[in-house]
Amino acid sequence: MGSASEVSKGSKASADVLHYATRTVFFADVVESVRLMQRDELAAAARIRDLLLEAVNETIPRHQGHLLQRLGDGLMIAFAHPRYAIECARALHRRAAELAESVAVGDRVLLRIGIHAADILTDDVAFYGNGVNVAARLAALAGPGETVISLAARDQLTAGPGGEFVDLGLCHLKHVDAPLRAYRLGPRNAQPPEIESQIVLRPTLAVIPLTLLSGGSPSLPVGEIIADEVIVALSRAPELRIVSRLSTTAFRGRKTQLKEIRALLGATYVLSGAYRVSGDSLIVTVELADTRNGEIVWAHGFKSKLSGLLAQDDDLVTSIVAGVASALTNTELLRTKSRALPTLDAYTLLLGGIGLMHRSDPRDFGKSRQAFEQLIERYPRYAAPYAYLAEWHVFKVTQGWFTNLEQEAAAALDWINRALDVDTADSLELMVNGLVHTNLLHRHDVAKVSYDLALEKNANEGLARLHRGTLWAFQGRGREAVEETDRAVELSPLDPWRYYYDSLRATAALAARDYERAIELARRSLRSNRSHASTLRVIAIASSELGRYDEAHESLAELRKLDPSLTVSGYLARSPAASYETGRTWSQALRRAGLPA
Incomplete structure (x- = not known):
């Protein structure tokens, strides 16, 4: 693509009005258009023209899109939000499939689509810069009838109505210096039974x-x-x-x-x-x-x-x-409301920090800490940022991105204690206190009390149930762990961080010795986040227990890419299950899978 895409003809851009605007850029092109033209140039050109003209005149306007540029076999479109772009992509794929029904398989005109959200440089006449081109590069990753979106676009969407997002990992795109995290948008899965x-x-x-x-x-x-x-x-x-x-x-x-x-x-x-x-x-x-x-x-x-x-x-x-x-x-259930951030900007920053923390990219993960620290500087009497910084250190250890476990545990304990000093009555702080004491301090007695108190405050706190169920899994209470983690996902069935729920549910199934179920849940989690270390450990352990050592070796190899220094002794040093029979069983399974002692 060129450096600019004309919005309208006859307008003259002025350099002094250049500004950034947040836009979702959408690129669609015909799959194998050259081959189609070679087979039957006139017929192929007519089918391509008809599909794209209908898109320009009907489909794109219906979904609030604005045509930036039309190529012979492709379209560049701008949307105000990724949601509209996703809906338009669905409609275009659906229409292409309908038109293809009456055409021989080798002559069908199908689309591939790329979607990227970014701050785009514009003068309201043209769009400039790298963000314009990323969508086209993402489209190149898509197969016939598929849509590939960037992480920036994915973060503004949820599963459910938007479809299932399959994590493609960090992808190297042509003429883009750094690899980008990309997701394929597939049909939404049926509701879990x-x-x-x-x-x-x-x-x-x-x-x-x-x-x-x-x-x-x-x-x-x-x-x-x-x-x-x-x-x-x-x-x-x-x-x-x-x-x-x-x-x-x-x-x-x-x-x-x-x-x-x-x-x-x-x-x-x-x-x-x-x-x-x-x-x-x-x-x-x-x-x-x-x-x-x-x-x-x-x-x-x-x-x-x-x-x-x-x-x-x-x-x-x-x-x-x-x-x-x-x-x-017919009864007033309650009259009070919860404490919250005093300004809108701070709330936006909090949501952004949480989103960055769930990205399994070390650079984005580091930015999430900066967001929480900035909130603490502005609002030292608000507890949530302290709690999320404590959780940040837990995630850091889970991923293996640390050098000193004691320092990470001490930092997490300090942050959660500061959160509890500010507010001891909120379920979030109590839940994170349980998480810190489970995963880093291995004080499961304290963790249990914290999770119980969190659920007394808020019986619908899905994450508290999820982590309490995971604690039971570490202790070998497999059946109870499965019931509790299943209850957690029921409370948030379309959570955008569903991979995290499925990963910990897989751990619960592992404790229940339901190894097939553990692998099923873990693989479902990996489809949305291929870089979550805990998920890969579950597959390695479960496969080893089933005697499927090739699968165990493969999962272990992926795990060691994330955590190269991982050993059996290192695993036991930081595993919350280490002092239980589950920990011994799981460490032996990892050893059989090929993890060094």
């Missing part, structure tokens, strides 16, 4: 982040903040089950049928709405719908102040919670 088979004894509520209608800035996640606060408050009500907001974000702004949300999330009720911003005024409308019959059981409008959204004297969230509680149970 263990979730479908759950018997719901309490009504389940899904809170969809509110949609911005006018005013304000799309970069400030007001809708997510309101949804988060409502979820935190309602999660303390034992009469309700609340779906994680990370699972509901995919439905924001979509015209999704209630029955689809019910099928995907198992929700009995859905709380959704919208907001408008005018100066410092915030106008919010919400409605509560019954997914079984589509009935709106409660709707209300609220006026508030944007600057006071997270202040202690702002009753917006309390009012929403009170309305929902009254409609569902």
Whole structure:
């Protein structure tokens, strides 16, 4: 591609108006167009032209896309958000497949698509720079009928409605200096049977982040903040089950049928709405719908102040919670709301730090620590950044990116103690305290108490259940571990970090000696994150226990690429299972798989 893509003809760009704009760039081209032309130039050209003209005139505008450039067999398009680009890609692939049904296999016109999100340099006439070209390079990684997206685009999407993301690892792209993490977007998998088979004894509520209608800035996640606060408050009500907001974000702004949300999330009720911003005024409308019959059981409008959204004297969230509680149970479930960051910018920084921490790229992982440290500098009396820094050190050890285990454990303990000094009543800090004492300090008695307290505070805290179940796995309580980790994923069925849930569920299956199940879950986890060390260890151990030493050797080889210094003794030194029979069994399995002593 060239350095610029013309948006419109006859306009003259001016160098003094160059600025950066956040855009999702989409590149689609015809697979093997040269071969098609060689077979039958006229017929192939007609089929390609018809497909691309329909895309330009109908499909792209319908999905809020803006054509940047048209090539003979390709299109460069800009979207405001990756969600629209994904929907457009689906529609184009679907239409290409429909047109191909009446054509011989060798003559079919299929597309490959690349999607990248970045800050693009523009003068509102043309787009410039490397970001424009990355989408085209990503498309080259895609096969017929496939879409490949960058990590930057993937991080703005969730599974479920957006499809399953298969991690392709770090990919080297032509004319791009550093390798980029890429994902293939495939058909969304069927809902896991263990979730479908759950018997719901309490009504389940899904809170969809509110949609911005006018005013304000799309970069400030007001809708997510309101949804988060409502979820935190309602999660303390034992009469309700609340779906994680990370699972509901995919439905924001979509015209999704209630029955689809019910099928995907198992929700009995859905709380959704919208907001408008005018100066410092915030106008919010919400409605509560019954997914079984589509009935709106409660709707209300609220006026508030944007600057006071997270202040202690702002009753917006309390009012929403009170309305929902009254409609569902005719009783006011609770009247207070949780403590939260005092400004919107800080909340955005917190979400960004969490996202970076889950990227298994050491450079991005390092940036996440900087985000949390910056938050602490601004808001020393907010506990969450301290807790996430403690968790950061746990992840660092899990990946093998450390030189001194005692130093990492001491740092994690220091951060979580500082978090608890600020706030001892929040389930997040209690959950991370349990994680630190499980994985780094091996004080499982303290960990158990912390997880139990976290779940007393918030019975719907999926991560607390996940980590408590993993603790039981280390202790050899396999059956209980499986039940608890399965319950955790039920609470957040479409979590964007689902790989992490599946990885720890695989550990639970390993403790239960269900080695086939452990491998199945671990491989599912690897499809979304190929660089998670714990997942590779599970496959190596389970394969070794089954006598499949070729598979065990292969997984161990991948593991040692991430952690070259790993040995059996080193594993036992840091494994939370080391003092139990599980630890001895697993270390012997790793030795049989070929791990040096």
